[in-house]
Amino acid sequence: MLRTDRIFGVVVILAALAYIASAFQIRTSFLSDPMGSKSFPILLGVIAILCGAIMVLKPDDEVEWPSAGAFLKIAFATVTMIGYAYSLKPLGFLLPTAVAAGILSYLIAGRALFAVLAGLGLSAGLFLVFKYALGLGLVAFPKGLF
Amino acid sequence: MDILSNLALGFSIALSPWTLMLAVIGCFLGTIIGALPGLGPSNGVAILIPLTFSLGLDATSALVLLTSVYYGAMYGGRISSILLNIPGDEPALMTTLDGYPMAKAGRAGDALVISGVASFVGAFLATIGLMLLAPLLSRVAYQFGPAEYFALYMLAFCTLGGLASQNQAKAAFAAALGLAIATIGLDNQTGMPRFTFGNLHLMDGVDFLVPLVGLFAVSEVLIYIENQGKSSSLGVKLEKVTIPFRDIGASFGTMIRASFTGFVAGVLPGAGASLGSFLAYMTEKSFAGKNGGFGTGVPRGIAAPEAGNNAAAGGALVPMLTLGVPGSGTTAVLLALLMTLNITPGPTLFTDRPEVVWGLIAALLIANVVLLIMNVPMVKLFVHILSVPPGLLLPGVMMVSFVGIFSLTGSYFDLLLMTGFGVMGYLFRKIGVPTVPIILGILLGGHMEDALRRAMILSDGDVTYLWSSPIAIGLWAAAIIGFIAPMFLRPILKRPDRVID
Amino acid sequence: MNIKTLGLSAVFVVTAGAVSAAECIAPANPGGGWDFTCRQIGKILYDIGQVDSPVQVTNMAGGGGGLAYSTVVNERNDDPDLIVAASQATATRLAQNAFGGATADQVRFVGAIGADPGVIVVAADSPYNNLDDLMNAVKAGEDISFAGGSAAGGFDHLKVLMLAKEAGIDDVRAIKYIGVDGGADAITQTIGGFTTGMTGDISEIVGFIETGEVKAIAILTDERVDSFPDIPTAQEQGYDVTAVNWRGLYVPKGISDERFQEWADKLQAVADSDEWKAAMEANGLAPFTRVGDDFQNWVDGVIADTEELSREIGVIQ
Structure with missing residues (x-):
């Protein structure tokens, strides 16, 4: 077996x-x-x-693997994170964070409007915290946009 | 009473409304930084070093602020361990084992209060220990050569056998994997790259924060996406927060013993706080025996690692101050701070710059008290983190993790690596490969191999050199017992407590 | 292991529209010599008004300085506001081709403003009191071992090898060498009796000499240093070996000659400041000031010498 x-x-x-x-x-x-x-x-x-x-x-008992749908979601989340990793530097913090956080939120909670708001809110909120409370030198937008 | 007069000197320097305010700010910032995954005490202190200069703080104020952040972060590390099963930093790893089950059982508030008190006891006793013993303890480091260090690391890995999952092969594989990851990068002895495949990012090895955050935070999110609602890992019930006096009383002995273990582990340069919390937990677990219920969410299982890691943090200051040898990442940053302030730690620091040493000790005591006062009422605030909807909280944790890791090198490479570790962590959790030994392997691997190779150089390849001193023999004996005992105990215990990772 | 994780101060320095504040890259984690160089020089530059805003220190650990080197060469080659901490270790690694093919002429060495003399140290109760004792013991086949902060073949190891070569010992393995995590660690091993001696820089042993736990049997300078007049030089003992770990800066290759000269002048101003003198005093550094083209020529010479020596001893092929 x-x-x-x-x-x-x-x-x-x-x-x-x-x-x-x-x-x-x-x-x-x-x-x-x-x-x-x-x-x-x-x-x-x-x-x-x-x-x-x-x-x-001496294998252990069989693992309970998730359904194909759940697998697809996990794969999608992974792809989102990879895309986020690549885009953080060229595109600045705000835009990729809003998109990635929105997608993850949708995958987790499954509510579209909530996901959009969560993405925008997290992007803006975390930027303020990192930039001003912790003093990290984050770039908000792609270089040369403004 | 030299110590008392010295302490009075310290307080006269460190105790003023201004420094007290700095201590409160530092503790608050530190707790938050510590609670955020990926931002550990070392990062917290490192971020704030430039801040102290732009604020124009003098040496004492800078020390007070940053030690408050340091201790605050040690406290804060436990919060996400308990509430989210995501350790905020590496020493908080062990706290997840009992903290999270307890929170899941609806006792999140109790778990936080117990861990807060345990942190206080650990840190307080360690500061006392530092005060009394630092001048003496600095000698212990002289007794540890390569052979003794190797035996010490063997002890850590052998006791891991008792901690690991039901499947010893999977646990051993996890440890080997961690050790193998630690071999990536420049070889410390020859300076030649190993397993870097010509990639400059890998030259300095894999930063342990990357697998830590990947295996814990990222895989947690993936697990959550899979389950989506059912058997939610955030299904922690909220309840009224009261102070669980009975539990605190019952685990008081544990706190004292764990503080002692942690302090001793912290004094030895090496793994520092992680080894401290690990050894403290394992000692208490074997102490409690099969009826102890370790791993299922018992107060003592929270008290032990928290007292242990905070005591180790204090202990790590001993070699840092007396020898200039940082015992942990955070003490290395504190060392950097002292050097910028033109203070060179070393054997003469205690006699040459008593105001610095005792000012620091007083600052530690102050930070500790501030944290205890702050943490118990703030438990309610922290428990409220749980009422944030997962659809907001988990993406938030992810983004914080990404930014935290990104800030290490400013390169997307570590982010990809972290995502890879996240997927790996997800698969491992499904298959039942414990992830804790991987992290310990990464943390200890480099030291372990270096110690072994140094020993072999000094002995011309004579293996018996590894157990040629009384200290080494003692450590080996403990390691062998730690490895063999669980095998005999397993049939008696039937199913050992599974590590919930 | 932990130590290399602290780079958070490295906070991706890509500044969002900030006016050209100077940045100093320390190619290592906080706590080491390069970090010290950046932080001290950065602080003093600001304090004495050579720069308008505080110098931002970026820790960029990797490849023993190689990551910072390649970053500067490939990505920041024309950044006029960038300075990078350097030391003899930078030169040694360039000479031994340890930066993955990068060469010394890809940056400009702007100046050194202090030096850390090399020392050979044994435990206070050691039977060896001078270099001759030690080298004769090696020749007699005794078990002599050294601990140092660099990897095998690195600068600390080279000091011992150079002395051995002077003594006529050709087998580079005659003296055992273990590379440990820095000078303080090396000295701990020596005091503990695990190695015969320690090779390192004098700043690493200042505290230990004062407590009398170790004795320095040779300092690798041309003349005795003022702060430790009792330590004999290797030259006095008939060993023609000098090795100082200078502390200085390099700047990107692509900046203008004027800008290079400006940095050289600023560095000279730091060297002349009382603050720097106090910092050197506190850290056991000896005065050693060379800036501008003079320094560049000197570094080129050092690198050529090190390369020749490494080849001769067999550290590189």
Whole structure:
């Protein structure tokens, strides 16, 4: 029977192997110490492989995964956050924050008008707090807009 | 009575209406900063250093303000741990274990009051300890060489076995993952990059705040989106806030013991407050035994880590003031502040600049009392955070997290990394991989590997060097017991308390 | 580990329309030498009226200064209001190609206004009283180890290697070296007896010398320094080694010559101020003032020397 833990265990083993492989690529200076730069990472990789093997052999009870709809929402939230990460610097604080906070609010509470208000309110409110109470040098708008 | 006259000197410097006002402002700002995810005590102090200069504060005022912020942030860290299951900073991690279940059970107010009192006891005792022992304790650091440090970290990881989830393999994997993340960046011994793949952002390693906020705050939001309403993690009931005298009385012994443990952990340069709260919680948990109910929301489970981490924060000042060795991130920032004020901490500070040391100690005591007075009535205010609709609060937490992390480097890279950790945290929580060991691995990993490698250099690769001193042997013995004991206890305990992460 | 997380003071300095306030980048976290340089120089520049508004200090830790270096070269190359803290460590890393291919001629070194002499220190109860004792012990095959704040092959390690080379010891591994988290940590290990000695800067050991817990057996300057007249130089002991960790600034390459000269003059004004003298005194720095083109030439020489030495010793290929 295929269980989540088994798949996860295999992923862990593969990731650990990749980690060990890249540990062998570490450049070492010839001044290196007795242990060197590689031993500790390799040791960790071996431990992770053992853990992965145990997960494959003795999996826990099956995980209750969310419905496709919920998964889609989570994926959408993740994409929103990635977009927010990229836009914060070029577009300034206010606009991306309002959009991202609005989308997240809609995904969480499912109320459109509330989400719009939450986005706008959070964007403006947090800007004031960060800028004036904490003194962070936030940029409000894209450079060159005003 | 040298100490009393010294203390009088300290208060004569630190106690005036002006400094008291600064203490109140500092405590208030600190509590808020500490409560916001991603903005820990170190950030709080770091943000405000420039402020002290633009305000033109003198050395004492600056010290009072910033130590108030420091202690305030230590107090504040517990608030989001208890109310939202999101630790505001890394030492507040352990407080989520019992604080959140207790809040879920409708006792949010009690949990906050108990943690407030525990914080006070921890910080107060640590300040007393600092006062009495600092000149003596500075010698302890001389007893810790690479082998002793390595044994200390082994102890931390072995006791982790007792904390971890029902599945030891998953817990061990989580710890290994954390340690592996810690290997990213420049190798401390050779100065060569490891696992950076030519990326400059990774040269200095992964800042632990990024995975911390990702694994906790971001994944919390994702979990909430999945559940949307049912089994809401914000389903914390509100109730009238009273002072739970009985609980406080019952956990008083815990507070005292945890303060002691935390203080000792704080004195050792290294993981500082996180190790303090962790060890305090684990000690109390094993002390309470199977009937203690640790992990299900018991008062002692809140009192222990809070007393522990605040005591550790005080303890961390000992090596900072006496040796100039910062024991934690925050003390490093305080060190920077002192140096800007032309005060160089070191073995002679206590004799050369008594007014600074005792002024600081007095400032700590003042901040502590202010915080206790402020925190108990303010509990109502904090509990009200819960009545904010999730559709507003959670996006707010997200945005604060993003800005907090963005301000670390001003680069989108850390934000992407944080989002990645958020998704990973979500999956891990579904699969049952505990996230606490990951964070501890990241925090301790670098130190642990460095200690091991230094030991190997000094001993020419002789492994027995690792247990060649009485202190090292003692720590190893404790580590082995900590690792083995849960295995034998498990059949007796049947199902160990699961970590709610 | 924690220490590197404090960069919040770095608060994305992109200023929203603020009038060109000067900014000083400390390429490390708060608490170290570069942070000290920025904060002190920034404060004094404002106090003595060389700048109109307080200098904003930005901590940009990463890659041992490499992140700040590449940021300045690639993104801020023509910013006239930017100064960056530098020290011998910057020069050493440039010489050893530790900044990912960046070279020293991509910025302009504007001046140094203080120096931290290198020292070799042993515990007070150590049987070694001078460099000869120590080097003879190494030759006799005794177990000699040093702790220092830099990684293996870094400036602190180089000091020991240079001395060993002078003594005719060619095996760079004859003396063990552990890189720890800064000078204070290194000295703790030495007092605790875990290493034979500590290699570092004099500012790191001021307090410990006063308490008598350690003895400094050599200072790596041409002449003895005024504040510690009892510490013999390596040269007196027949070891021709000097190593000072200068503290100074570099500026972006793309600024005008006039602006470069202005910064040089401002720095000279800081060097001449009483405030800076007090700060040097309190932190064990020795006077060392070189500004403008004079300094640039001197740094070029230092980098060339370090590169040659590193190659000779085998730290770089």
